[in-house]
Structure formats: C-alpha cells, structure tokens
Amino acid sequence: MIGPGVAWYLAVAGFLFGTGSLGVLLRRNPLIVLLSLEIMLNGANLALIGFARNLGDGSGQIFALAVMAVAASEVVVGLGLIVALNRKRVTLDVDRLNTLRG
C-alpha cells in the first residue's frame, strides 16, 4: 500500500470533526454553523474512505458518496431557511432564535 497508514487519515478526520463540532457549538451565525456542519460531515467521510482503503472494500466509498448527496440536500434546505429568515429581517443569530424554549 502506497501512502500514509490509516491512522493518519483518522487523525485528520478527527481533527476536521472536532473543528466542525466546535464551530457548531461556539459560532452564532447560522451560516457558519451550517458550514461547520459540513466540515463535520467531511470528517466522517474521510474516516469512511480511510477505512475503505484500509480494508480494501469499496462500500465505505459508496457510503461516503451517499453522505455527500444527503449533505448537498441538507445544505439546500438549510440555506433556504437562512434566506427565508433574512427576508423576514430576523437577526441572523442562533442564540436569539429561542422561541421553542420550554
């Protein structure tokens, strides 16, 4: 096998996932939150691909493709929501969107 071992891939994947989750937890702009979510998904995808390569099995890669398709649809919905919020002149701050408080 050419290239680095699976541990490197997992380390990068973990880094991406951590970065993404920190972004989701800490940032207040919904656009950035959405973007961080994508980074998390990419981390997961990278882990899938890394394992697929390690195991010599294509199904992980297929799965990653499926995740990308889902992520694309999700972004469409998410961006649509954000545009709608913006049109209604709602401040784009996730901390102020708390009408569902119990």
Added chain:
Amino acid sequence: MVWGAWICLLSPLVAAGLITLGGTRLSRHATGYVATLSCFVAFGGALAAFIGLLGRDGSQRQLVSTAWWWVTGGSYRSGLEVMIDPLSVFMMLIVSGVGALIVGYSIGYMDGDREERRYFAYMSLFVFSMLLLVQGGNLLLLLAGWGMVGLSSYLLIGFWHDRPSAIAAAKKAFVMNAVGDATMVLAFFLLIKKGNSLEFGILGGQYSSAVANLVALGLLGGAIAKSAQLPLQTWLPDAMEGPTPVSALIHAATMVTAGVYLIVRTHAIFEQAPKVADLAAGLGAATLLLAGLIALVQVDIKRVIAYSTMSQIGYMFLGAGLGSYANGMFHLMTHAFFKALLFMAAGIVIHALAAEQDMRKMGGLRALMPRTYWAFLIGALALVGIPPFAGFFSKDSILAAAMDHGAYGYVLWVVGLAGTFLTGLYTFRMLFLVFWGEPSAFVREHFHALRRDVVGVSMASTVGVLAVLSAVGGWLQFAPLWHPVETWLQTVAEPVVSPTSWQEAVSSALAFALGLGGIAVAWLVYGARRVAVPRFAFAQRTLEQKFYFDEAYQALFYAPAVFLARFLRRGVEQPLIADTGRDLADDTRDLGGLVARAQTGLLRTYALAIASSVAVLAVVFVAVK
C-alpha cells in the same frame, strides 16, 4: 311448511328495514301500508305453516329449520333456527293476525302525527321480535326475541318522547322487565351447566329437584315480569302512556301474554317442579284479584283496560300453572281478540274526544257513536264471560281445571270466581260511565265524529273484524263437547289436569252468575244510578294507590340505592378517585415544569448535549471493549 315460517318471521323485519332506510322517500301513509302489508304477509306465512302441519300426523308435527349455527363454544352450540309445532303456529297466527289488524288500525289512529314513520318502523320491529320469540327453535333465540320485544315495548311506550311521563313509564317497563330477563338468563346458565344445551328438549331431562326448582323459578321470574304479574306488575298501567294501538298490540294481545307462552313451552320443567308451578298459579290468582280490585277505582279508560289485562293474564297463569295448558292458551287467544277490541274501541273514543282519557269527563256517548258502543259492548261481554261471547268458553275451563287440583285448587277456584264478579263490575262501570247517561259538557264541546276517509275506515274496519272474532272466536272450543285447541296442542303440552263435566258445569254456571251479578251491581250504581257509589275512605285510598306497590318499591329499592350512591360518591369517589386523579395531575405538571427547564430553545445546548453524549458513549464503548 317451514318456508312459511321464514316468510312469517322475516317480512316484518324487511318492512322495518325498508321504512328505516327509506326515510323521507316513503310518504307517511306509505309507511303505514308497508307495515300493514308485511304483517298480512306474515299472517299468510303462518297460515301456510299451519296448513302444512295440518296435513301431518300428530307425532310428526314438529319441524325445525336451521339457517346456520349461530353460537358455538366447545361442545355447546345453538343454531339460528325456527321451529314450527302446534304451539308456535298457534302463537304465530295470533301475533301476525291480530298484529296486522292493529297495525292497520294505526294508519288511522296515528294519522297526522309528526313521526309516523318511526312509529311504523317500531311496530314492524315489534312484530318481528314477537314472532322470533314464538318461533325461535331453542331457548337462546327465545331469549333474543324476549329481549327484543322488551326493547320495542320500551321504544313504543316512550314514543311521544317529549312527554316526561312517557319517558318515565318506558324506563320503568324496561327496568322491571330486565329483572325478569336476568332471572331467566340465570336459569339458562344452570341449564347449560347441567345439560350443555339450550334446545327445548333439554327441559324434559331428569334433574335433581333443586335444579328443577331453580330453573323453573328463573323462568317464572321472566314470565311474571313480562306478563305484569305480582310482584313485578307495576309497569303495565304506566305503559298506557304509549299510543293506544301500542297498548292494544303489545300490552294486551301479544307481548304481555308471552309469559304464558313461556310456561306452556317449558312445561316439562314446571312439571318436575310442582311447587313452582303452584306458585305460578297462586301468583296468577293473586294478580287477578288485586288487579280487578284496583280497576274498580281507576278513572283513566286505558288504565281500567290495562288492569283488566293484568287480571285476565292472571287467569292464564292460573291455567298454565295448574297444567291446563290448552285452556291457558285458548284464553290467551280469545283475550287477544276481545282485549284488542276494547282497546281499539277505547281508542276511537279517545280519538273522538280530542285525546281525553278521563272517564269522569265522558258520558252519553252511546247516542253519538252507536257502532262503537256495540263493539265495546261485545268486547265487554266477552271479557266478563257471558255466553255466547268468547270469554265464556275460555275462562270457565280454567276455573274448572282449578277444581281438579286438590284443596289448593279450590282456594284458587274461589279467587277466580271472585275475579269474575269483579270483572263484571269494573268492565260495566267503565261501559256505563263512558256510554250511558247524558252527554257531559266536555263531550258536547269536544266530540267530533270519525272521518269517513281512510282514517275512519282503517279504524272502524279493524274494530268490526275484532268484534266478530270476539263474538264467535270462543266457539272454537267448548270444553265439554268439542276441544280442537286441546287436541291441537296435545303433542306439545299434554294437560296435567282433566276436570270432569260436572266441574265444568258448576264452574260455568257460577262464573256466569257472578259475572251477571257484577254487571247488575254496576248497573245499579253507575247505569241506573239507583244506589250511590259506596265510599270507604281507607279502601278507596288503598286501591287508588294500587296497594302501595310503587311506594314500597320506592322505599325498598330506590331509596336505599340512592342513599348508597350518595354515600359512595361522598365517601369513596370524591376522596379516592377524584382527589387521586387531581393529585396525579398536579404532580405530573410539577415534574413537567422541571423537565421543561432543560428545553432552552438554544440550538447550541442541544448540540452540546448530543456531542457530549456521543463522547461519553464513545468512551464507554472503548472502555468496555
């Protein structure tokens, strides 16, 4: 033959369905014609069954036709089946024949009522239920019919549902009947336990005397509730709140006589429990006396006839309890004729006087409605038992049968004879009060003659036919000389007693004399008014209060039940159920308030919760691995 029985059973049901589903697509008069036609078709079916049976030997006269097995459980099963034998055909002819006449009469009587369609649907349903009761091939179907006639009776008593008194009467009838239904069901459970079947044949089996007594008692309970005998009789007078044709059909001619039919049908078990059979006869005798006495002071024309019905069913119970089944059934038939006639004639009077039923306001109607007077007179003579009218032939044979039953029988015989005197007295008191004398101011003001269109014709023709039947119907059987009814019913219910001809002669002569005596006294007091009405304040009050049965039941059952219910509500329901429920609700709400705090509405809180949970799970997973 058997197909006739199915036609007889199903045609009123079809009519009831048609009227119900047809709704306003059928005109009001059309529903009356549909119901009447269906009853005549049923009568035709019954005739076909009758002719079919006539062509067979005595021992072959029992045909059962099973549509399908209706109830099966383990080794027990009951079919949806009709049975024709001499007894059921006898009842089918009476029910469908008299039923058709009375439903036809209703076309006139109910003309202009707001809810004629509902009335005729109920009437058809009743005729179907009654036919199911008498045709059912096993005790279970009999019980189904038994319950359904109770239901139709409830619906029809409460037909004018905007009158509170009618609703109360309907509920009373239903509850009193439910008591009887319950005892019957208990008897059936015992039969299933002992014999694992509800076929009629099971009644002839050998049982220990305790079982036979219990089953017979249960059946007797059902019979006295349905037939308004002591001590479950109080519902029948109140049931007069219903329309008059309902009183005639259900509460005189057919349903209330179902108890007699039940005893005759299940006579095998009563013969194994002679004490219960004696009790039935004794209750009948007590009822005939009490009802006759109460009828003396009633002022409502329909209530007088209702008490007279109770009294006459007392005679039937007397006959059936003594084992003189054919005479009980024969009296049932003649009673159906003349009592329906009296009710129908009274209905014409009520109709002519703008729905007034109080006899004190009537009088002098003989000149205004002579034909109704003659019809009423024929019915009254038949009721008192004056030859050659119907009651004479049937009632006297029952009294003769009582003489053939030892000392107890003689007691019953004397009571029965006293009853004939009372019958003459109260019947002709009613006749004289309503038809004799000068027209009262009320009559002059409100009287309007019967119309000569379909309304009048349908009512008058029914009364005419019933008058003829009341006059000649009794000739069917004259106990000493010819007895086709007894021969016809012999294969189903062999009589236990066989009075000799001198007993017949003595009973007839005495009953005739006492009936005439009653009429004579009524004439002296109410007809010619030569003697003032005797006043005994205590007796009068007791009779007007109907021997305080209603008050006694009020005190014995209603008041304790209300007391217990109040106590349970305050002592049990409020602290245990209502308060517990409220506490539970309060606690749940408090808990909900706590949980609600976790729901901040902030996205990041949720995300953090998810992320930290996943982290914890991952650590646990790795650690456990």
